[in-house]
Amino acid sequence: MDILFQQIVNGLVQGSVYALVALGYTMVYGILGLINFAHGEVVMVGAMVALTVLQILLAAALSSVLAVLCSLMVAVAACMALGYGIERVAYRPLRNAPRLAPLITAIGVSIVLQNLAMMIWGREYHAFPMPFSNGLHELGGAIITDVQIAIVLIALLMMAGLMLLIHRSRFGRSMRAVAENPSAAALMGVDINRVISATFMLGSALAAVAGFMVSANYGIVHYYMGFMLGLKAFTAAVLGGIGNLRGAMLGGVVLGLIESLGAGYIGDLSGGFFGSNYQDVFAFFVLIAVLVFRPSGLLGERVAERA
Amino acid sequence: MSFNKISPLLVLLVAVISAGCGKTETQVVQPKDTDELVVKIGASAPLTGPQAHIGKDNENGTRMAIDDANAKGVTIAGKKVRFELLSEDDQTDPKAATIVAQKLVDAKVNGVIGHLNSGTTIPASRIYSDNGIPQISPSATAVAYTAQGYKTAFRVMANDAQQGKVLGEYATKNLGAKKIAVLDDRTAYGQGIADEFVKAAQASGAEIVSRQYTTDKAIDFASVLTSIKGKHPDLVFFGGMDPQGAPMVKQLRALGMKTQFLMGDGGYTPKLIENAGAAAEGTYASLPGVPLDKMQGGRDFSTRYEAQFKQPIQLYAPYCYDAVNVMIAAMQQAGSAEPAKYLPLLGKVVHDGVTAKIAFDEKGDLKGGAITMYQVRQGKWQAVETMGGTAPVAAH
Numbered sequence: 001m002d003i004l005f006q007q008i009v010n011g012l013v014q015g016s017v018y019a020l021v022a023l024g025y026t027m028v029y030g031i032l033g034l035i036n037f038a039h040g041e042v043v044m045v046g047a048m049v050a051l052t053v054l055q056i057l058l059a060a061a062l063s064s065v066l067a068v069l070c071s072l073m074v075a076v077a078a079c080m081a082l083g084y085g086i087e088r089v090a091y092r093p094l095r096n097a098p099r100l101a102p103l104i105t106a107i108g109v110s111i112v113l114q115n116l117a118m119m120i121w122g123r124e125y126h127a128f129p130m131p132f133s134n135g136l137h138e139l140g141g142a143i144i145t146d147v148q149i150a151i152v153l154i155a156l157l158m159m160a161g162l163m164l165l166i167h168r169s170r171f172g173r174s175m176r177a178v179a180e181n182p183s184a185a186a187l188m189g190v191d192i193n194r195v196i197s198a199t200f201m202l203g204s205a206l207a208a209v210a211g212f213m214v215s216a217n218y219g220i221v222h223y224y225m226g227f228m229l230g231l232k233a234f235t236a237a238v239l240g241g242i243g244n245l246r247g248a249m250l251g252g253v254v255l256g257l258i259e260s261l262g263a264g265y266i267g268d269l270s271g272g273f274f275g276s277n278y279q280d281v282f283a284f285f286v287l288i289a290v291l292v293f294r295p296s297g298l299l300g301e302r303v304a305e306r307a
Numbered sequence: 308m309s310f311n312k313i314s315p316l317l318v319l320l321v322a323v324i325s326a327g328c329g330k331t332e333t334q335v336v337q338p339k340d341t342d343e344l345v346v347k348i349g350a351s352a353p354l355t356g357p358q359a360h361i362g363k364d365n366e367n368g369t370r371m372a373i374d375d376a377n378a379k380g381v382t383i384a385g386k387k388v389r390f391e392l393l394s395e396d397d398q399t400d401p402k403a404a405t406i407v408a409q410k411l412v413d414a415k416v417n418g419v420i421g422h423l424n425s426g427t428t429i430p431a432s433r434i435y436s437d438n439g440i441p442q443i444s445p446s447a448t449a450v451a452y453t454a455q456g457y458k459t460a461f462r463v464m465a466n467d468a469q470q471g472k473v474l475g476e477y478a479t480k481n482l483g484a485k486k487i488a489v490l491d492d493r494t495a496y497g498q499g500i501a502d503e504f505v506k507a508a509q510a511s512g513a514e515i516v517s518r519q520y521t522t523d524k525a526i527d528f529a530s531v532l533t534s535i536k537g538k539h540p541d542l543v544f545f546g547g548m549d550p551q552g553a554p555m556v557k558q559l560r561a562l563g564m565k566t567q568f569l570m571g572d573g574g575y576t577p578k579l580i581e582n583a584g585a586a587a588e589g590t591y592a593s594l595p596g597v598p599l600d601k602m603q604g605g606r607d608f609s610t611r612y613e614a615q616f617k618q619p620i621q622l623y624a625p626y627c628y629d630a631v632n633v634m635i636a637a638m639q640q641a642g643s644a645e646p647a648k649y650l651p652l653l654g655k656v657v658h659d660g661v662t663a664k665i666a667f668d669e670k671g672d673l674k675g676g677a678i679t680m681y682q683v684r685q686g687k688w689q690a691v692e693t694m695g696g697t698a699p700v701a702a703h
Contacts, residue, residue: 003533003534003536003537006533006536006562007530007533007534010529010530010533011530013529014527014529118355123354123355123356123359123360124359124360124363124578125357125360125550125553125578125582126582127553127581127582127584130584134561136561136563138563143561143562143563145561148561218526218527218554218557218558219553219554219557219582219583219584220526220553220554220582222357224356225526228524259530260529260530261530262530263530263531263534264530264531264533264534265534267518267519267520267534268534272518275493275518275519275520276519276520276521276530276531276534277492277493277520277521277522277525279521279522279525279527279530279531280522280525
């Protein structure tokens with residue numbers, strides 16, 4: 001029983017990260033109807049920038065709390081700038097082009113970012129320094145670390161903040177307006193370009209936080225870490241209903257749980273025929289199943305809801 | 308256009324990008340001097356991806372041997388020889404390895420040092436064999452590599468049958484493990500060494516309570532390890548390399564498990580300690596051969612390596628160094644760098660290398676390889692015991 005509970009905890013931790021990244025996919029899709037395939041790489045860049053800043057600050061013997069906060073903030077700022085840049089360079093010139101064109105530039109940006117990161121940070125795995133002792137806590141038979149508790153709490157906070165921003169603020173209202181009908185929003189005096197840029201920056205900020213979280217959890221950073229994470233978060237967004245914010249959060253958590261329970265029990269259930277090496281397959285199995293049977297996802301693409 | 312309509316396109320695109328990632332690195336061949344003999348040594352290892360640091364280390368070891376030979380001035384049949392290195396990235400991918408092998412064959416290399424992984428070495432070995440190019444793998448340990456009957460396949464490291472047996476016996480006899488969980492990364496190497504480990508551990512009376520698998524790209528092992536935790540093993544063995552070993556031992560400790568953690572030669576790297584941090588403490592790993600500081604000329608080799616490449620040896624660099632020198636020794640004895648001419652002598656060469664006295668048996672395997680167990684103590688790999696080999700050396 002405590003093993004099942006532990007698997008659920010594992011799934012929730014993983015799912016919170018997927019959810020944060022999935023929000024970035026879904027926000028952009030909601031507004032532009034575009035899949036930003038470079039989003040996974042933004043997560044990676046966030047992790048890499050955080051790593052560099054953290055290394056410098058820790059070497060300068062700054063207090064560990066300050067160092068972690070500073071590196072997180074620099075990573076968020078860097079990713080927001082990157083998100084803005086990606087939109088300006090790769091998507092804005094193609095806004096009225098056929099759907100396939102921005103999809104291809106998205107993949108191009110993804111490859112460029114991966115290779116740039118490889119040139120800057122090298123191709124090996126880097127240890128991500130965590131200046132705190134990572135305490136273990138027992139929770140009904142399951143073990144959870146400080147970092148993992150922080151991941152779940154921060155993810156929840158960020159998601160709550162995002163919902164508030166989109167549903168309660170003036171900026172959120174213009175985002176929803178652009179999502180619903182860009183030309184009507186423009187006629188009402190909404191600066192579409194500004195809203196779109198801001199959406200990219202918001203999604204990238206979430207990605208930077210997610211990048212920091214995965215790195216702190218695994219203690220490892222490398223230049224292609226964003227690729228698989230990005231695909232899985234995309235799957236989570238599709239699972240929840242792409243374009244739907246609540247769907248992305250739900251999809252992330254559900255995907256995390258499916259992966260964790262699936263990988264944990266597939267060996268025993270199939271009598272050893274399939275093993276836990278099929279962990280990554282679950283996400284793509286889910287992706288295909290959703291695309292075939294329920295392309296609108298769990299919560300569907302409610303136009304009024306999307307942002 | 309709705310999302311439904313672009314979704315098949317998306318799946319296709321994802322497939323295309325995942326298949327198309329990767330690139331090669333080629334050394335540019337310099338213009339030749341007419342009065343000297345140019346001998347091209349091919350080398351292949353993963354230079355991108357999770358094992359890039361180990362692959363680069365292999366390339367460095369090979370390069371160092373070639374630089375040394377060029378500096379020393381080797382002559383074959385009275386002609387001065389200049390060695391050239393052609394280094395290719397196989398991405399740890401069996402498919403890419405065959406492409407790389409064909410590329411090296413087409414470039415008319417005189418011999419190949421590689422590949423790093425058993426999973427890439429085995430498919431590539433067929434291409435080298437078909438073209439009669441001698442191949443010495445510094446680090447492929449899968450039994451299958453030399454069991455294919457290819458005359459061109461050699462290795463300068465003990466194989467998995469030798470290593471897995473030592474590991475299995477060490478786990479049960481020296482560490483007293485009774486209930487063992489075994490994981491591997493499903494590569495030819497990981498699977499091979501894990502299977503041999505299981506055989507040896509069971510033969511010495513241990514019970515395998517869980518047999519789990521992962522991949523050589525994974526970094527999340529929480530669910531697999533949780534499932535293992537439910538079986539309460541007193542030792543976890545992982546057949547795989549350090550990119551997975553480091554996060555694995557870290558997550559093992561994060562689940563509050565205090566079991567012993569044991570790996571094969573793929574875990575014996577400074578990177579494992581660097582990436583796993585404090586969680587690495589107490590981890591065991593094996594490495595064929597005697598400890599570097601017990602190797603003849605080992606200390607000198609490591610000083611020179613660090614001076615040239617500004618980093619410590621990761622893993623197999625000394626083995627690559629020896630592999631090149633064995634190849635050169637055979638060429639000198641044959642008086643020719645032609646593969647067909649020196650290949651028959653390669654099996655007979657006895658070379659006093661950095662890692663060991665190297666001689667091959669009739670299959671191309673290393674004769675009588677010693678195996679050393681190491682443990683992480685105070686953040687450093689420390690030799691614990693050396694077993695097997697022609698002259699067993701008692702480490703501290």
